[in-house]
Amino acid sequence: MAAKRVIDEPAYVLHSYDWSESSLILEVFTRHRGRVALAANGAKKPTSNFRPVLLPLQPLRLTYTLGAEGNAEIHSLKGAEWVGGHVMPTGEALLSGLYLNELLLRLMARDDPYAALFDVYGGVVRVLAGTQGEALEPVLRAFELVLLRELGLLPSLGEETMTLSALEARSRYMLVPEGGLRQAAAGERAALTGAQWQALEQALGSANTPTASVYTATLRAAAPVALALKSQLRTLLQYHCGSPLLRTRQLMMDLQNL
Template sequence: MAAAKRIADEPAFVLHSYDWSESSLILEVFCRHQGRVALVAKGAKKPSSNFRPVLLPLQPLWLSYALAADGNADIHTLKGAEWVGGHVMPTGDALLSGLYLNELLLRLLARSDPHAALFDAYTGVVRVLASEHGDALEPVLRSFELLLLRAIGLLPSLAAQTMTLAPLQADTRYTLVPEGGLRAAAAAERAALPGHQWQVLQHALDDAASHQATVRACAPVCAELKPQLRTLLQYHCGSPMLRTRQLMIDLQTL
């Protein structure tokens, strides 16, 4: 009988966990080299389990797990989990924002499809969320939304109009819409940006250090970007509405 293949010391984050039995959990994790992976953590709910205090969202981990002998199983077996350390759990709005990003990754990433650069960007965002982030919260969220859409092939070029490929005019306002990509904005559309600002965003995405560059490019235009990106993301996530997004809306109405 062939020995099970083992993935060892894999950088990862827990995106979500589900009850599997009275004592075990199914985990959805985001790994740097393996992409989104489902794992069973046997006995993780037991008070004596070493997994219990470690398998938390928004905490950097090193995971080890065993694949089935044929490598085709959808759910693999967690063998080890170690907290990397470095920051505390985000709280308040930052915690809710982190759970929102986790839900996006769950809804949009295919399993076993690695995105190392996106993982590194996510790591940076989580570090900001756990810090005294101040005004950095909105730029890192908008930046990650752009990087996620680009990584999975759902972001059109921001340097030209999508349908016609016509170059953008510096002072003409354009809006990003789900079915039409980037197009000239109607006079009544408030969620739009001038052509030169879309080009700045595209240049930042093309930068070798795209995460930091995109954060800087997003900072002055977060208010205009937010509704456009949220609409585009919800469109690709499909129905129902993102749970974290609905929770944000409900909290704002209290």
């Protein structure tokens, strides 16, 4: 029986690692099938058509066959085409894109589709290609919020998590891994006001709101509080990723200490 083939699947390479002297295993984020592992035979050879195409943060269309009628953990890559549309991000933007890739690798199970999240990710990657410096912060914070909400890992930002009490507009609150949203203690400088958390919750929208629109609204709401959100979201994401520390985050910290 011929193996089932997936044709021209929109995808991004999240990570690759050596499989043999000439081949790679790819972890890719596909639009219709979620995170998928593919064997790229001969991809490391100088003459391989795969070699210049299988790059991270670049929009691709992949063709592959499903091993064991789709039940295998690793499938076989048969074709890859660069879709084009933007250049590779550089500098801080490149590192930020690799950070997003690592989040997706650590948080998404294989073969669990997130088409709307895929579209948001593609839009963010296009933005990263032309963004540097402090302008990156709201872009990353908005994606982190949308990612957490899409994966069911973000509590409601319109109420205290433990008491289900409505937030007071002028009171200050913190988002913590095991307690959700709670009133801030004295000295917790990263806390946001209830009004700011409510604005983020409203931007994240309902289940019926298109995710692309949600991201745009969340980006606007996150921009004024991006720096205050940074430590809270990074702590929450690391909690759900488990140990060890995200490699891209450690690299960022090392570069800041140079």
